[in-house]
Amino acid sequence: MKNFTIKNARVVDPANNVDKIADVHVSNGKFVSQSPDGAEAIDANGMLLIPGIVDIHAHLREPGQTSKETIRTGTSAAAAGGITSVVAMPNTVPAVDNTATVKLVDELIKQNAVVKVYQTGCITEGRAGQKLAPIGSLKNAGVVAITDDGGCVQNNELMLNALQYADMFGLLVMDHCQEATLTAKGQVHEGEWSYKLGLAGWPSAGEDLIVSRDVILSHYTGARVHLQHLSSGYSIDIVRRAKARGIKVSAEATPHHIALTAAACDGFNTNAKMNPPLRDESDRLSIIKGLCDGTIDVIATDHAPHSVNDKDKEFDYAAFGIIGFETSFSVCYEALVKSGLMPLEKLVALMTCNPAKLLNLDAGTLSCGAPADFALIDLDAEYVYEKTFSRSSNSPWLGKKLCAKVMQTFVNGRRVYTAENGVEV
Ligand SMILES: NC(=O)N[C@@H](CC(=O)O)C(=O)O
Numbered sequence: 289m290k291n292f293t294i295k296n297a298r299v300v301d302p303a304n305n306v307d308k309i310a311d312v313h314v315s316n317g318k319f320v321s322q323s324p325d326g327a328e329a330i331d332a333n334g335m336l337l338i339p340g341i342v343d344i345h346a347h348l349r350e351p352g353q354t355s356k357e358t359i360r361t362g363t364s365a366a367a368a369g370g371i372t373s374v375v376a377m378p379n380t381v382p383a384v385d386n387t388a389t390v391k392l393v394d395e396l397i398k399q400n401a402v403v404k405v406y407q408t409g410c411i412t413e414g415r416a417g418q419k420l421a422p423i424g425s426l427k428n429a430g431v432v433a434i435t436d437d438g439g440c441v442q443n444n445e446l447m448l449n450a451l452q453y454a455d456m457f458g459l460l461v462m463d464h465c466q467e468a469t470l471t472a473k474g475q476v477h478e479g480e481w482s483y484k485l486g487l488a489g490w491p492s493a494g495e496d497l498i499v500s501r502d503v504i505l506s507h508y509t510g511a512r513v514h515l516q517h518l519s520s521g522y523s524i525d526i527v528r529r530a531k532a533r534g535i536k537v538s539a540e541a542t543p544h545h546i547a548l549t550a551a552a553c554d555g556f557n558t559n560a561k562m563n564p565p566l567r568d569e570s571d572r573l574s575i576i577k578g579l580c581d582g583t584i585d586v587i588a589t590d591h592a593p594h595s596v597n598d599k600d601k602e603f604d605y606a607a608f609g610i611i612g613f614e615t616s617f618s619v620c621y622e623a624l625v626k627s628g629l630m631p632l633e634k635l636v637a638l639m640t641c642n643p644a645k646l647l648n649l650d651a652g653t654l655s656c657g658a659p660a661d662f663a664l665i666d667l668d669a670e671y672v673y674e675k676t677f678s679r680s681s682n683s684p685w686l687g688k689k690l691c692a693k694v695m696q697t698f699v700n701g702r703r704v705y706t707a708e709n710g711v712e713v
């Protein structure tokens with residue numbers, strides 16, 4: 289299927305301000321302006337056609353934790369979610385804190401990835417927060433950002449140095465914002481549900497402190513900083529004010545913090561246990577306000593697979609994190625667009641061109657000459673979320689009814705997924 293035209297789709301391409309019924313032409317893996325020679329016609333029948341989703345926060349677990357996920361299983365799940373570019377976090381075993389590991393993972397990606405995968409490197413050696421990783425070498429080896437995700441650099445001087453070094457190399461620092469003394473023992477958001485369940489509380493002040501610290505350091509150094517998976521309403525106020533002052537800060541939110549609150553932990557549901565925790569309805573509404581007014585730039589899944597062994601235990605002992613690739617678009621569409629809170633074009637921007645722009649990736653648009661990465665979605669479909677291509681099944685939406693189903697996903701003009709036949713490698 290080298291040359292083809294998708295006909296009669298509702299094409300939404302926020303990078304080009306497009307929302308109309310149109311034909312989309314593909315030749316040799318790229319979007320082109322006219323129907324190419326010998327093009328096969330594919331009737332999309334009014335389905336939604338969007339640029340492939342760009343997910344800048346995900347855990348693929350390879351190397352080291354392949355019982356939870358592999359690059360093959362993780363990227364298969366991504367394809368099923370309409371995601372064509374994935375940015376992998378470096379908290380693998382070993383952690384991606386040196387060039388040799390970047391090269392090893394690159395090989396694994398080349399051999400196994402179903403969609404495009406970009407790597408991040410660690411801020412500190414072994415994510416231990418003691419000594420900077422070789423940031424310049426990591427950049428030369430191809431990482432697109434650095435982060436100690438899963439943990440947060442507590443030492444302010446080290447973080448200041450990280451921002452300065454990364455800036456010299458044109459690398460973005462992404463931070464998992466969490467002050468250790470306030471959060472180390474936390475299980476669920478401190479409030480109604482920590483009291484009801486009798487579990488250790490996790491105050492949002494732990495996030496707010498580091499968000500403030502990072503804003504201050506970004507202001508001081510002039511370096512960019514990106515705040516991962518924000519969960520606290522007050523954090524979003526801090527980012528809003530920082531942006532108004534011209535500080536180079538960006539932020540992301542996850543589908544679960546957009547759609548759920550701590551109430552999902554009722555019954556000690558470990559599939560609602562994650563880092564940072566689900567919080568109050570007021571926090572959820574602040575996140576949505578932040579997405580609508582541009583304070584939060586990006587939606588990213590924080591796809592975090594964990595095996596049944598890691599999850600099916602007492603709440604205190606269960607691992608933090610949920611899978612999110614396959615449900616991301618459906619969950620956000622329902623919470624944001626179907627609810628009338630946000631136009632479809634805005635949601636698509638938050639999931640495609642905004643994240644691509646943040647990391648300067650050649651993705652997120654249907655522009656002529658761009659790689660033909662796109663997804664076809666049936667907005668009217670309702671379905672029960674059951675099977676998962678992920679090796680793990682730690683999702684609060686398993687067995688639940690969702691809407692807006694990804695029907696087909698294309699990478700470089702090649703169909704890699706259909707709802708009918710699954711992943712085509
Ligand atoms: N989000 C999570 O709850 N867990 C992530 C780590 C992280 O994103 O902080 C994981 O690697 O399992």
Ligand SMILES: [Zn+2]
Nearest residue numbers: 437438464563
């Ligand atoms: Zn994190």
Ligand SMILES: [Zn+2]
Nearest residue numbers: 377437438590
């Ligand atoms: Zn993460």
